[in-house]
Amino acid sequence: MEKPATAIARQLAERAEDVCRRYLSKGRREGRYWLIGDVQNTPGRSLYVRLADTERGRAGKWTDAQNGDHGDMLDIIAAAIGARSMRETLEEARAFLSLPPPEPTHTGPSPRIRKAPTGTPEAARRLFDSCRPISGTVVEAYLRKRAITVLRGCAALRFHPRCWYRLSEEDAPETRNAWPAMIAAVTDFDGRVTGVHRTWLDGETLDKAQVAYSRRSMGHILGHGVRFGSAGSVMTFGEGLETMLSLRCGMPRLPAIAGTSSAHLAAILFPPTLTRLYVARDDDPAGAHAVATLCERAHAADIELISLEPDQDDFNADLRRLGLERLRENLKRQLMAEDRARFL
Structure with a gap:
């Protein structure tokens, strides 16, 4: 039936x-x-x-x-x-x-409360709470392989040894349904976890797992982000975790927020303290659209917006291929003078 x-x-x-x-x-x-x-x-x-x-x-x-x-x-x-x-x-x-309500079928005592429905903020918080810090884990090794070595102030990142992966139509039949994962907390202004962003990893290669979709989000993401540092008058926003972590290697004191996707980046809510925003854009149409949308919203909120451009495909590519000093030199050319002195 x-x-x-x-x-x-x-x-x-x-x-x-x-x-x-x-x-x-x-x-x-x-x-x-x-x-x-x-x-x-x-x-x-x-x-x-x-x-x-x-x-x-x-x-x-x-x-x-x-x-x-x-x-x-x-x-x-x-x-x-x-x-x-x-x-x-x-x-x-x-x-x-326009269907009628279902016929009642239960006449006994009330059933026990079930676990949080999949995909809700509560389920996201439970997943994040079940993880542990990234120090000494596959997550730390994965980031260091990508030349990301400044990991202070990264409490938003945690490690899950066997995170469930929902197979898709594009995955091979033999694809595993559990992998080590980097779990990033998506939070609101008050630091409350509203969702998580999951990156499945291969513990042997220290790269992303060989699955059709190695990144997925759950919970309420729109308007929120993965935060590194407290909100201030000057901040940087960007799409990918690795992009923002790479920027933090060059500017560890500049507060940053990762939007997890171009659509979510464009919709991130501005902290009330923000007056100048640096946007680390990705070199693709979706990234350009996100920056354009943010520019319109920032102008309406009287926030100065400055786009940061990488030398290579993205800032993690700059860090890996060109090195930290070249990354810092590129940023130095694009930051306002007072921000160069403060953050570089």
């Missing part, structure tokens, strides 16, 4: 475009797909929803190309309403589909 959630997910998939128009209203249809920035309805093109069956998958399935997350229409609805449980999600889905 088909489970209620499965039946509802199937009915939602049959009306995938209607679901997208309701809950992902800032996106648009292109061919057999609905394109949007992320499940939080941010404008963009990194997340795509199949509106019809294709060779790659069934209608109603979606994938976020920025972080590798994927799911079905129920996940879209859960994110849209901020559902705290599957029950809330199914109630909203039934209302959308």
Whole structure:
């Protein structure tokens, strides 16, 4: 017998475009797909929803190309309403589909409280709490292999020895479903963990794990970031963890925030103390769009924005290929005079 959630997910998939128009209203249809920035309805093109069956998958399935997350229409609805449980999600889905409420089936004592639903901030906090500091772990070795050696003030990073990895359609059948992982806490202004960013690693090669999507986020990410140092009047924002950690090797006293993806970088909330923002941009269209969006928002908030450009593909490439002194020289040319004296 088909489970209620499965039946509802199937009915939602049959009306995938209607679901997208309701809950992902800032996106648009292109061919057999609905394109949007992320499940939080941010404008963009990194997340795509199949509106019809294709060779790659069934209608109603979606994938976020920025972080590798994927799911079905129920996940879209859960994110849209901020559902705290599957029950809330199914109630909203039934209302959308104009279905009657389910018949009561339980007459005994109330069931025990279950663990936090997957993907919620509570689940993210539990995962982060289960990890340990990175000192002496695969995470530290992975970062040092990438020439990132300044690791003071990196309490936002932790190590998990066997972090579960959800296999995707692009993964080989023999792919393992658990790997060592770097777990980064995504926090709000008050330091409360709202989500985590996971990077799966290979303990033997000290590189990213050989999986289709080695990076994924969970929890409430939009508007928040991975923070290194306390907020101040001058800060630097960037997309990738390795990018921001590389910059910290050259400017360890400059507070930094990593947005984990270009879409999330563009939406990061500005600390109230901020007056000047350096943005470490990635050399790709998504990075350019994120900087343009941040520039508009910073101008409206009367914040001075300065873009930092790497010599190579990104600042970690600068650090690895050119060395720390060349990285610092490049930054010196781009910082304001008072910031050179203060942070370099």
